[in-house]
Amino acid sequence: MNSNATTLTSGAAALAGGLDVEAIRQDFPILHQQINGYPLAYLDSAASTQRPVQVIDAIRRYYTHDHANVHRGVHTLSHRATDIYEGARETTRRFINARSTREIVFTRGTTEAINLVAATLGQRLGAGDEILISAMEHHSNIVPWQMLCEQRGTILRVVPINDRGELLLDEFEKLIGKRTRLVAITHVSNALGTVNPVQQIVASAHARGIPVLIDGAQAIAHQAVDVQAMDCDFYAFSGHKMCGPTGIGVLYGRESLLETLPPWQGGGDMILTVSFSGTTYNELPYRLEAGTPHIAGAAGLGAAIDYLQKIGMEDIARHEADLLAYASQALGEVPGLRLVGTAAHKAGVASFNIDGIHPHDIGTVLDQHGVAIRAGHHCAMPVMERYGIPGTARASFAFYNTRTEIDQMVGALRLAIRMFA
Amino acid sequence: MSDKTTSLTELYRQTVLNHSRNPHNCRRPANWDREAEGHNALCGDKVHVYLGMRGQALADVSYEASGCAISLASASMMSDAVAGKTESAARQTIDDFIGDLSGLQPGKLEGELAALGGVRDYPSRIRCATLPWQTLRAALDAVQETVTTE
Numbered sequence: 001m002n003s004n005a006t007t008l009t010s011g012a013a014a015l016a017g018g019l020d021v022e023a024i025r026q027d028f029p030i031l032h033q034q035i036n037g038y039p040l041a042y043l044d045s046a047a048s049t050q051r052p053v054q055v056i057d058a059i060r061r062y063y064t065h066d067h068a069n070v071h072r073g074v075h076t077l078s079h080r081a082t083d084i085y086e087g088a089r090e091t092t093r094r095f096i097n098a099r100s101t102r103e104i105v106f107t108r109g110t111t112e113a114i115n116l117v118a119a120t121l122g123q124r125l126g127a128g129d130e131i132l133i134s135a136m137e138h139h140s141n142i143v144p145w146q147m148l149c150e151q152r153g154t155i156l157r158v159v160p161i162n163d164r165g166e167l168l169l170d171e172f173e174k175l176i177g178k179r180t181r182l183v184a185i186t187h188v189s190n191a192l193g194t195v196n197p198v199q200q201i202v203a204s205a206h207a208r209g210i211p212v213l214i215d216g217a218q219a220i221a222h223q224a225v226d227v228q229a230m231d232c233d234f235y236a237f238s239g240h241k242m243c244g245p246t247g248i249g250v251l252y253g254r255e256s257l258l259e260t261l262p263p264w265q266g267g268g269d270m271i272l273t274v275s276f277s278g279t280t281y282n283e284l285p286y287r288l289e290a291g292t293p294h295i296a297g298a299a300g301l302g303a304a305i306d307y308l309q310k311i312g313m314e315d316i317a318r319h320e321a322d323l324l325a326y327a328s329q330a331l332g333e334v335p336g337l338r339l340v341g342t343a344a345h346k347a348g349v350a351s352f353n354i355d356g357i358h359p360h361d362i363g364t365v366l367d368q369h370g371v372a373i374r375a376g377h378h379c380a381m382p383v384m385e386r387y388g389i390p391g392t393a394r395a396s397f398a399f400y401n402t403r404t405e406i407d408q409m410v411g412a413l414r415l416a417i418r419m420f421a
Numbered sequence: 422m423s424d425k426t427t428s429l430t431e432l433y434r435q436t437v438l439n440h441s442r443n444p445h446n447c448r449r450p451a452n453w454d455r456e457a458e459g460h461n462a463l464c465g466d467k468v469h470v471y472l473g474m475r476g477q478a479l480a481d482v483s484y485e486a487s488g489c490a491i492s493l494a495s496a497s498m499m500s501d502a503v504a505g506k507t508e509s510a511a512r513q514t515i516d517d518f519i520g521d522l523s524g525l526q527p528g529k530l531e532g533e534l535a536a537l538g539g540v541r542d543y544p545s546r547i548r549c550a551t552l553p554w555q556t557l558r559a560a561l562d563a564v565q566e567t568v569t570t571e
């Protein structure tokens with residue numbers, strides 16, 4: 001998957017994928033600090049990315065000059081706030097190539113987006129109806145469906161994965177059936193890095209008339225996403241995993257399907273008229289956005305998307321593929337290290353275990369050397385169960401990472417091995 | 422670099438590493454009088470403590486554990502430290518240990534347990550060290566009928 005795989009020699013000077021990473025890093029103030037006496041190597045972007053000044057400034061500018069409530073005021077600031085909020089919606093629509101802003105629902109994040117679908121679409125489901133997920137889902141694409149199953153007698157079916165962490169498509173074809181009412185599958189696995197063939201999954205489900213929700217949390221900042229080309233019915237993602245603020249996320253929904261959903265939370269903004277003799281609901285997407293929204297979050301998200309697009313999603317994907325190939329090779333040379341998740345089609349996630357060293361201890365030793373990774377089950381306990389391990393250490397990459405940072409990690413890992421040997 | 426290596430060797434002292442590599446009393450016994458299971462949801466550490474009582478004394482202290490070096494070493498040292506003690510003396514040892522690491526009453530760690538003192542400088546790791554002890558306390562609190570593996 002990586003055209004540079006044969007030239008992975010130099011550690012330091014990587015301008016792979018044509019990105020000027022040093023210039024990009026100047027936009028990220030947080031990256032320029034010492035942690036425990038070492039330069040920070042932030043390799044935990046799958047948990048949350050960092051933000052460039054462009055995003056931080058957009059939020060500051062909004063609160064400094066433009067804040068008021070949206071969709072209500074007759075005054076200038078309210079108009080400005082509404083323009084910023086709705087402008088971010090249009091920016092988001094363009095970014096994922098949705099047909100209309102009516103299809104862009106702002107939420108708190110991926111988790112809330114999936115819960116929204118479970119709580120609304122779920123009302124149509126009954127005992128014996130099935131929801132099909134995969135064995136590599138994040139807890140946020142498991143638990144909402146389990147809750148629905150408890151409430152309505154719905155049945156959760158799980159597509160297994162192979163040892164490399166790839167979805168077993170023939171099993172998918174066997175499990176999808178007459179009672180399947182929704183397929184909900186991750187685009188990219190946060191624990192394994194696997195990129196799923198979402199287009200193929202959608203085509204197969206649609207051939208049976210079944211809608212598909214894609215959890216895009218780990219894909220959105222790492223490759224170009226086109227919801228029309230993918231043809232999915234829902235696509236969920238989080239601002240904080242794409243250089244935007246926490247507390248804002250997006251549910252894309254196909255308009256014809258969103259229109260059939262009952263209202264979710266009730267309150268202001270989602271209504272047209274309220275009377276004790278009956279209430280009428282607003283149009284999409286407002287019908288699904290009750291209450292004062294996270295306006296500053298939307299402002300930051302819009303700025304984050306502008307920033308990502310300025311760099312270019314293709315270049316980002318190419319740079320991260322180079323980092324993954326470089327890291328996989330370097331980690332592969334560490335004695336006793338085993339990569340968990342070796343799918344043929346992978347995103348910038350390297351999950352691993354080292355013989356005789358618990359992931360938590362790896363995390364502490366790396367942190368003492370300035371390297372931030374995640375250790376644990378990564379909110380995907382069924383994945384850990386599948387591999388019979390309590391957890392993994394996980395390095396994950398973004399476009400602002402360098403080969404030097406990977407070298408720093410690998411050096412610290414070798415030290416850990418000497419310590420624990 | 423030497424600074425940080427020093428600080429890490431304070432956390433992972435030789436005694437701690439030795440216990441984590443060869444934990445003492447790490448087994449599921451044939452019989453026990455009390456038990457409790459502890460789980461650290463953050464990192465997935467698990468420990469299951471089994472107590473064999475003789476009168477008021479903790480005659481047999483064993484456990485099954487899966488976790489990081491700190492939690493394994495702590496469980497191992499704990500089983501050595503409280504074995505043979507009366508219930509009230511064991512409770513005192515638990516309070517001293519947790520009180521010390523949480524910073525409430527520093528300077529209470531005695532003998533080998535002092536080797537775990539480096540954990541104080543690693544707030545995210547304190548729970549790893551205290552998990553076995555909290556589980557032991559839960560086992561003491563929960564007086565149960567004898568359970569056997571038969």
Ligand SMILES: Cc1ncc(COP(=O)(O)O)c(C=O)c1O
Nearest residue numbers: 109110111138140190217218238
């Ligand atoms: C694949 C995947 N889905 C969903 C989520 C949940 O995202 P959030 O916590 O932002 O709602 C995450 C975050 O870790 C994720 O990696």
